[in-house]
Amino acid sequence: MDEQQAIQRLKQGDISGLEFLVNHYQVKAVRTAYLITRDLGLAEDIVQDSFLLVNRSIRNFDSARPFEPWFTRSVINASVKTMQKSARQVEAGEEADESIFAELNSGFDSVEGQVESIEFQNQVWDAMQKLSPRQRAVIVQRYYLEMSEAEMARESGVAIGTVKWLLNAARQRLRGWLAERGDK
Amino acid sequence: MNGNRMKDALENITRRKIPDDINLWPRISVRLDKRKSLMQTLRARPLLMILIIVLIFLALTGVVYAIGRAAGYIPGVGIVDQSTPLRILAEPVSQTRDEITVTVKDAVLSSDESVIVFAIVFTGENKPDEKLSPLQDAICLSWPKLRLPDGTLLQINGGGGIGTYDGRLRYPPLPANTREATLIVPCIPYTKSGTLPENWELPLRFVPAPPNMTLIPVIEITPSPEPDFATGTATQNLLSITKVIDTGNSYILIGEFRLPAPPKAADWTVQPGIIKLSDANGQEISYEPPQDIDLPPPESPNAYVWTIKFSKGFAPPIRISYPYQYILSDSSHATYEFEFDAGSNPQEGQTWELNKEIQMAGHTITLVSIQALGTGYNFEFMSSDHSIGSVGVSIDGYTLIGGGGGGPDQPIGWEAGLNYAELPKGKLKVILSDLFILGETKISTIDWQP
Secondary structure: OOHHHHHHHHHOOOOHHHHHHHHHHHHHHHHHHHHHHOOHHHHHHHHHHHHHHHHHHHHHOOOOOOHHHHHHHHHHHHHHHHHHHOOOOEOOOOOOOHHHHHHHOOOHHHHHHHOOHHHHHHHHHHHHHOOOHHHHHHHHHHHHOOOOHHHHHHHHOOOHHHHHHHHHHHHHHHHHHHHHHHHO | OOHHHHHHHHHHHHHHHOOOOOOOHHHHHHHHHHOOOHHHHHHHOHHHHHHHHHHHHHHHOOEEEOOOOOEEEEOOOEEEEOOOOOEEEOOOEEEEEOOEEEEEEEEEEOOOOEEEEEEEEEOOOOOOOOOOOOOOOOEOOOOOEEEOOOOOEEOOOEEEEOOOOEEEEEEOOOOOOOOEEEEEEOOOOOOEOOOOOOOEEEEEEEEEOOOOOOOEEEEEEEEOOEEEOOOOEEEOOOEEEEEEEEOOOEEEEEEEEEOOOOOOOOOEEEEEOOOEEEOOOOOEOOOEOOOOOOOOOOOOOOEEEEEEEEEOOOOOOEEEEEEEEEEEEOOOOOOEEEEEEOOOOOOOOOEEEEEEEEEEOOEEEEEEEEEEEOOEEEEEEEOOOOOEEEEEEEEOOOOEEEEEEEOOOOOOEEEEEEEEOOOOOOEEEEEEEEEEEEEEEEEEEEEEOO
8 A cells, every 4th residue: 555545545434544644654743743842742642633633634635745744734733732732831030031042153063063962962952942832843844854944834824934034043042052052 | 053963963862762663553543443433423313413414505505604603702802712711801000111101901811822912102212213123233032921920931922913012912821720920021022122121020910701791703614615527526715714703893704725736846835915805896895904813823734824804885795816926946956156245344334236137047137236234245136027036145154143035025126135143254155046936926716795
């Protein structure tokens, strides 16, 4: 069975089509949700719900389009929405003033050269914690899913300029914190 | 930012936590089994069967109106979820310092969000300087936060309004038993840091909404598929109306425009145009975007959400026309390089009128001018045949820290701004790439009858 056949089967009510899609896309989907939610249990729940949504809405899906971007968008939106709704409040003093981000963003390349790979991963993980769910999502879309800015604009339903702005803001924050940690 | 390094880091982070052999299917299949089939349910509930037949009849007439109306519209606040009891602001709160007044005029707390309606009024000399630039000046970019009695801070989720200082702040929902909170305004947004009063704290008190509080129903519409006579299958109109609000003297419509994928384009986006409304007599109807409705995210992939408000008194039905234009990436990945001599000491505002014609991917672009601005340059381009949407600009050897662009709102021109840690000087290699080509403008329409 290939993807087109799986979708066709699912449209006809054959659940084996869904099983095929789950087997093919679950790992990347859970990893994507995890990068945004930072909670494995929550990420798995979101991906399960997203597949159940696929089962309910597959009849509206245009079979001429690739399945993965459509599904990934659903996972990203659900992850961001869940995080925003869960009201994970930032403790007073923990959040940084946005105006300092631009000042912190220089020197990232030199920091990159200095740190070991595993340490860099930990720094990225820690720095991403300080981004908002929406900013995390654009970083995940651009760097983990390797989407172009035009794809991101289309998938998010916003102008390409908005994506550039969001991405630039997220990058600046990330670079700032990475540079800050690298200096310590 | 080094993309490969970031990709590797993110990949390794997730691999450490989530193995390749993760298997969600058993849990998903259990949840699928728990769902009764539709026919099982219908056999058990004949009244539901009748209701569905009625809905199918309504669907055949064009649209299905939602039976459960969980959402309500409050003028000035927007659309709120009223499935659980609402809480509202007990009384407006206002503070004035140095002839600047910050007021919380209203608030509505629902199960899915907290909406704070606020205004900042400048009555004296202290006013925001519109010439300030976030790239060049130390300005306040912090939006107000909501502090709960236990000290936790809620960050803003969204908002909207008339300008920067009159509108709504949207926060996550407050716990059901929360009766008070404090709006923290660290500084007045988009003003120069340290010049105006900072660290405002406005205590807010919430009370249950009175039972007679009126919410205007928001009627949800599910668009019915339109038959495609060529294939015999049902397809959906690109344009759909998802919500209708009858405010008494006007209508508010919220809808979506779903983007069709262009043929043979891997990378594309769409430039939406300006919506036009006309009535049964062909008379153009004026409308405005409602200032108190923050657009919800699109409900379907590749979609734009739109909203319009227009007065009653037209000849129905009205026709909504939505123009759109594809912007396609240049599949040849053409680039163009040239040398630009900025000199050893370029001055702020210095402009080089170049009118340089450039050929890229079979299109002619004119680089009209380059202007030094702050720690960067502004490039002005023109495409005389209207065929180019934008082009990426970079200066070889310099790392961009910001930038932006405009257009193609003017008929044939657009700008690209580049900002660096320090202004690049001397002979610079400018590289043009990432061409976006404008496609044909098309119009999608839908008719609506109150």
